[in-house]
Amino acid sequence: MHDPNPWRRFLSPEEQGYLRQTEEQLLTAPPARSRLGAWGEKKLNQLAEKVPEGAKNQLTQAVVSALEQMRQGSTWLVSREAVLQRLERETGPLRGSLDILRQPVGLLDQFCADLVQTNTTGLTIEGAVTGAAGVIGLVADIPILYCCLFRIIQEIAIVYGFPVKPPQERFHVIQVLDMGHSLGHAQRATLARQTFQMQEMIGQGTTVEALEVVQAYSLRTGGTQTQALVRNFRLARQLALDLLERKLLQGLFIVGSAVGAASNYQLARDVGQAARSLYLRRFLMELALRRQGV
Numbered sequence: 488m489h490d491p492n493p494w495r496r497f498l499s500p501e502e503q504g505y506l507r508q509t510e511e512q513l514l515t516a517p518p519a520r521s522r523l524g525a526w527g528e529k530k531l532n533q534l535a536e537k538v539p540e541g542a543k544n545q546l547t548q549a550v551v552s553a554l555e556q557m558r559q560g561s562t563w564l565v566s567r568e569a570v571l572q573r574l575e576r577e578t579g580p581l582r583g584s585l586d587i588l589r590q591p592v593g594l595l596d597q598f599c600a601d602l603v604q605t606n607t608t609g610l611t612i613e614g615a616v617t618g619a620a621g622v623i624g625l626v627a628d629i630p631i632l633y634c635c636l637f638r639i640i641q642e643i644a645i646v647y648g649f650p651v652k653p654p655q656e657r658f659h660v661i662q663v664l665d666m667g668h669s670l671g672h673a674q675r676a677t678l679a680r681q682t683f684q685m686q687e688m689i690g691q692g693t694t695v696e697a698l699e700v701v702q703a704y705s706l707r708t709g710g711t712q713t714q715a716l717v718r719n720f721r722l723a724r725q726l727a728l729d730l731l732e733r734k735l736l737q738g739l740f741i742v743g744s745a746v747g748a749a750s751n752y753q754l755a756r757d758v759g760q761a762a763r764s765l766y767l768r769r770f771l772m773e774l775a776l777r778r779q780g781v
Contacts, residue, residue, distance in 0.1 A: 686769045
């Protein structure tokens with residue numbers, strides 16, 4: 488039987504273990520909702536129906552603006568040198584991406600886990616400030632929220648030796664963001680497989696225009712709504728409604744500013760986990776391909 492990923496054979500047993508664990512996290516369907524979760528979902532739908540369409544449109548436009556800034560390359564939130572200086576405290580001097588490839592994968596993963604925790608703490612505090620203002624506060628929260636989420640993704644990319652400024656990499660960053668929003672959704676396995684394909688294409692030098700064509704085709708044939716659709720607002724609408732649902736769902740059980748804090752905390756954790764998993768898999772693929780001589 489043909490192996491679609493022969494590069495796996497060039498990983499050590501420990502590295503293969505990390506790869507299996509990472510892929511299982513992304514490809515395994517989220518657990519079925521409990522009775523309490525089903526009740527919460529019903530209440531959530533009832534609350535969402537009461538949100539005015541104008542408010543939903545405001546959220547969508549705010550997300551469009553954040554995604555468009557990233558797509559155009561105007562959202563550079565991290566210093567590669569600063570991230571690597573922090574990493575060097577754990578690894579010693581790093582002269583480039585080849586030195587990063589020589590680092591133990593467990594060390595890099597733990598460093599990324601600490602990055603996510605640091606960013607999540609700041610975002611949780613910020614969410615508490617804006618959370619008491621309802622949907623209006625959420626609109627104001629979005630620019631700061633997405634700046635933090637993009638920063639989490641970009642820092643993890645740098646830790647694993649990948650650039651963040653080329654158009655293909657900005658495309659990948661938004662794909663990771665989409666994955667973070669989708670971790671609790673039934674379509675997460677579909678989106679994960681699509682992202683794996685995109686990572687391989689980026690490694691082969693595929694242009695961002697070609698990536699968007701492939702992604703648009705995936706949607707027409709049943710794929711998830713992803714960043715290729717930013718131009719016609721469908722991704723932005725999807726992410727805006729997801730944000731709204733997160734706030735409303737927390738509001739079923741929590742009151743006041745804790746709503747914003749809790750939902751920001753969970754979203755930052757989800758996006759951070761998606762970034763850790765996707766860049767870890769990409770790092771292992773790059774490592775194996777270099778050993779293979781490709």
